[in-house]
Amino acid sequence: MGLTIFAAYLVLVVVLGLVASRGQRASEDFWVAGRRFGVGVLVLANVAAIMHGGSILSGVAFIGAFGGVAGLPFLAFAVGIAIVFFFFARKLRQSGGFTLPDYLGDRYASRKMRAWSAIVVAVSSVVYLVAQLRGMAFILERLLEIPFLWGLALGSLIFVAYVALGGLLAVVWTNIAQFFFMWAGLLLIGPVLLQEVGGWTGVMQQVEQAAPGWTSLRGVSWGWGYFISWQVIWMLAYCTRLELVTKMYAARDSWVAQVSLPWTMLIVMVFLLYGNMYLGAVARITVWEGLASPDQAYVALVSQYLAPALAAFALTGIAAAAMSTTDSLLLMAGSALAHDLVRKCVDEPRGVERDERSYVWISRGAIVAVGAVAFVLAIPDVALILRIVSFAVAIIGAAFFFPLIAGMVSSRVSAEAALTSSVCGVLTTLVWIAGTLAGQGWAQVLHPGIPGLLVAGLAMALVNSFTQPAIAIGGVAAAAEEGRGP
Numbered sequence: 001m002g003l004t005i006f007a008a009y010l011v012l013v014v015v016l017g018l019v020a021s022r023g024q025r026a027s028e029d030f031w032v033a034g035r036r037f038g039v040g041v042l043v044l045a046n047v048a049a050i051m052h053g054g055s056i057l058s059g060v061a062f063i064g065a066f067g068g069v070a071g072l073p074f075l076a077f078a079v080g081i082a083i084v085f086f087f088f089a090r091k092l093r094q095s096g097g098f099t100l101p102d103y104l105g106d107r108y109a110s111r112k113m114r115a116w117s118a119i120v121v122a123v124s125s126v127v128y129l130v131a132q133l134r135g136m137a138f139i140l141e142r143l144l145e146i147p148f149l150w151g152l153a154l155g156s157l158i159f160v161a162y163v164a165l166g167g168l169l170a171v172v173w174t175n176i177a178q179f180f181f182m183w184a185g186l187l188l189i190g191p192v193l194l195q196e197v198g199g200w201t202g203v204m205q206q207v208e209q210a211a212p213g214w215t216s217l218r219g220v221s222w223g224w225g226y227f228i229s230w231q232v233i234w235m236l237a238y239c240t241r242l243e244l245v246t247k248m249y250a251a252r253d254s255w256v257a258q259v260s261l262p263w264t265m266l267i268v269m270v271f272l273l274y275g276n277m278y279l280g281a282v283a284r285i286t287v288w289e290g291l292a293s294p295d296q297a298y299v300a301l302v303s304q305y306l307a308p309a310l311a312a313f314a315l316t317g318i319a320a321a322a323m324s325t326t327d328s329l330l331l332m333a334g335s336a337l338a339h340d341l342v343r344k345c346v347d348e349p350r351g352v353e354r355d356e357r358s359y360v361w362i363s364r365g366a367i368v369a370v371g372a373v374a375f376v377l378a379i380p381d382v383a384l385i386l387r388i389v390s391f392a393v394a395i396i397g398a399a400f401f402f403p404l405i406a407g408m409v410s411s412r413v414s415a416e417a418a419l420t421s422s423v424c425g426v427l428t429t430l431v432w433i434a435g436t437l438a439g440q441g442w443a444q445v446l447h448p449g450i451p452g453l454l455v456a457g458l459a460m461a462l463v464n465s466f467t468q469p470a471i472a473i474g475g476v477a478a479a480a481e482e483g484r485g486p
Contacts, residue, residue: 005312006143006319010158012177037250041176042260046244047267048179056186056275056318057135060301061294063280067211067219068204072272073234080238081265084245087408089257092248095475099332100246100400101340106474107407108415111345116422118340120399121242122370125333127392129374132329133159134388135295136319137378142299143315152378155319159330160371164364185317186275192305197282207281214284229447233390236397236449240404243328333370338363391433394449398425401453402460411472417464425456 037045063072097103101121105114133155140151197203204215213220218227238244244264251257283297287304291297302314338359347354402425403418429452435443471477 005309005316006140009181009316009319035250036252037247037256038252039256039259039263042247042251042256043263043267044176044179045247046260046264047271048176048182050238050241050244050264050268051182051271051275055271056182057138057298058131058295059272059276060280060283060298061296063276064284064288064297065294066221067214067216068207068277068281069215069217069219072277073231074269074272076231076234077238077268077272078265080235080241081261083235083239083405084248085258085261087405088239088245089248089251089261090254091408091476092245093251093254093257096249097475098249098339099336100242100404101336102344103476104400104403104407104418105340105344106476107472108403108413108418108470109473110415110419110470111349113403113415113419113422114340115345116419117399118336118345120395120422120426121336122333122366124392124395124399125242125329126370126374126377127388127395128329129370130378131388131392133374133378138295138299139315139319142303143312143319149379152375156371156375156378160368164330164334164367182317185314186271188310188314188317189279189302189306190274193279193282193301196305197286200278203278203281203285206285210285214281223445225445226447229450230390232453233394233397233447233449236401236453237390237393240396240400241393242332242396246332247328330367330371334363334367337366337370391448394429394433394447394452395426397449398422398429398452398456401425402456406460412464412469413460414464414467415470416467417460418470420463421456421460424459425452428452428455 092103095103095106097106099118099121101114101117104117105111133152136155136159137148137152140146140155141148144151144154146154198206208215211220218224222230248257251260279298279301283301287297287300291300298318299315302311306314342362343354343359346352399422402421403413406413407418429448432443432446432448432451436448
């Protein structure tokens with residue numbers, strides 16, 4: 001039954017990819033789907049990209065382990081989306097670019113900034129992908145009753161195939177299908193748990209008895225420093241979330257880009273309360289003791305409380321959630337490498353001219369390469385899926401937060417300051433991540449993204465004090481002139 005349901009879903013995804021591939025006549029079609037999405041389509045695509053497989057599998061695992069309130073970044077999410085709404089969405093869409101490195105390269109008139117940003121996007125996407133591929137493999141292992149490695153290989157192949165075929169159009173239409181599969185899967189288990197385990201109040205009382213402190217602000221084991229840094233990291237994560245921010249380019253206009261965000265926030269808030277906190281609490285009091293890994297908690301809940309056919313459908317929904325973010329990450333990495341690195345930093349300075357379809361094929365090759373690297377790195381069991389994701393968002397936040405926010409609100413920031421900020425922030429974050437994984441005491445006090453962010457901010461302020469402001473070029477300059485009017 002699991003094989004039949006998953007096969008039907010897989011056929012749907014492949015068909016959508018093939019249909020979308022027929023409309024790829026230029027790089028704009030492949031990377032930003034011709035910039036023609038309305039509010040409804042963009043909201044569903046945004047939500048599907050945020051609510052990935054890791055946010056469900058490891059969201060349940062992480063909150064089950066450490067406590068519900070500590071793990072729910074409500075305030076961080078609201079602030080992060082507000083930053084995108086007020087500062088990023090309109091300007092990104094008006095600039096007419098394809099990628100985040102595209103904006104930064106034009107804003108600071110710097111090929112170095114563009115190339116560095118493209119590399120950061122590709123590397124952080126690989127880290128993200130490791131988490132998503134492992135989540136997909138856990139699901140396929142249980143759903144199809146195959147070894148973990150086979151599930152990992154199959155999931156990687158599926159992702160790479162339909163993204164390389166159809167580009168953003170395939171990503172968004174499959175995201176919409178994945179959105180409905182995902183919510184159907186999540187909602188199937190709700191009534192059963194309500195009857196068997198209890199409602200919200202009863203479950204919270206039971207989990208507090210089983211794990212004292214679970215419902216407190218800091219959970220069962222967090223200090224105030226780590227709790228605050230966790231909230232800051234997820235604020236950075238949501239306002240620099242690549243798969244969300246870059247979808248602003250595909251909106252029909254800047255109004256659509258902005259209006260899609262409050263609706264996205266509302267749906268994700270509902271998901272956090274039910275899909276993470278309630279299910280995490282139920283897992284803690286019902287299946288926790290028998291788990292080999294906390295990341296298996298949701299799968300164990302589904303297997304224990306649902307009939308085989310319904311369990312297969314629910315697990316297919318989580319597989320859909322894993323796909324909904326992974327496809328966006330693959331496309332972002334491919335477009336950053338093909339458009340920003342090859343076209344803008346290699347071909348154009350040398351006077352090399354290629355037709356648009358050549359860059360589409362380069363992007364497809366990059367997608368295959370990034371998927372292969374992520375597959376290899378996903379084989380060893382390194383950490384909780386959500387922890388891996390938090391490392392990826394820490395790298396992205398340290399790299400892009402200050403160059404983006406400062407570049408959008410001020411005309412007095414230099415290219416040297418933006419690049420130094422990004423490089424120093426990323427390097428500091430990587431050192432802190434290495435210390436965290438090695439179990440060093442100094443690295444356990446704060447999340448790696450916090451020192452990275454502090455160093456990035458200080459570096460920008462210092463270098464900007466003795467360098468000249470950058471003058472924007474290209475689409476960013478044109479959008480600024482349009483905003484000023486006659």
